[in-house]
Amino acid sequence: MHRRTFLFSLAALATQPALALYDPKRNSLLERAAGAWKGTLTYRDYQNPDKMVVLPMRLAVSMTSPDELALYYVFDDGPGKIVYSYERMLFNVPKAELVWLSGSTKPRSNTYRITAATTADRISKVSFEKAGDSGLDCYSFEISQRAWTLSKVEVKSSGEETLRSRYELTKSDA
Numbered sequence: 001m002h003r004r005t006f007l008f009s010l011a012a013l014a015t016q017p018a019l020a021l022y023d024p025k026r027n028s029l030l031e032r033a034a035g036a037w038k039g040t041l042t043y044r045d046y047q048n049p050d051k052m053v054v055l056p057m058r059l060a061v062s063m064t065s066p067d068e069l070a071l072y073y074v075f076d077d078g079p080g081k082i083v084y085s086y087e088r089m090l091f092n093v094p095k096a097e098l099v100w101l102s103g104s105t106k107p108r109s110n111t112y113r114i115t116a117a118t119t120a121d122r123i124s125k126v127s128f129e130k131a132g133d134s135g136l137d138c139y140s141f142e143i144s145q146r147a148w149t150l151s152k153v154e155v156k157s158s159g160e161e162t163l164r165s166r167y168e169l170t171k172s173d174a
Helices: 002-014
Strands: 035-044 052-065 068-076 082-092 097-102 108-120 123-131 135-143 147-156 161-171
Touching: 052 161, 082 108
Parallel strands: none
Antiparallel strands: 035 052, 035 161, 052 068, 068 082, 082 097, 097 108, 108 123, 123 135, 135 147, 147 161
């Protein structure tokens, strides 16, 4: 009896029309982001602020929704020391908000205010900021078909600007 019920249920499911998934298209700001990237991260050394450190790196980017990027970083931090990082960036342009989730073992979430978001000549640019410990943390993100840059500038309450970090990547052929 159970077998007959099972077969009847299976036949009923097979006769149902297939449901098409009609998710919205991806945000035009992010359409060139997905793929494999390689380049460098340059950052100001926290223990020696006059010194800039440059690390070779790779980045894999995928879309998890029309407005969200999943980022997987691999940094070469010296002989035999490879560092990994996982992040997600959710761009809610209508609300002028970017939610940036970082880390897997110690997850952090930061919400930024999007101050500009444009696409022109196949180049997308997004500027976003958040009040930091000693002033304002300002980011500029630019992406084209072959180039990815993300810079962080710290602006003290005095107006003094300091470059904290800059990712400079090109699309990887591999």
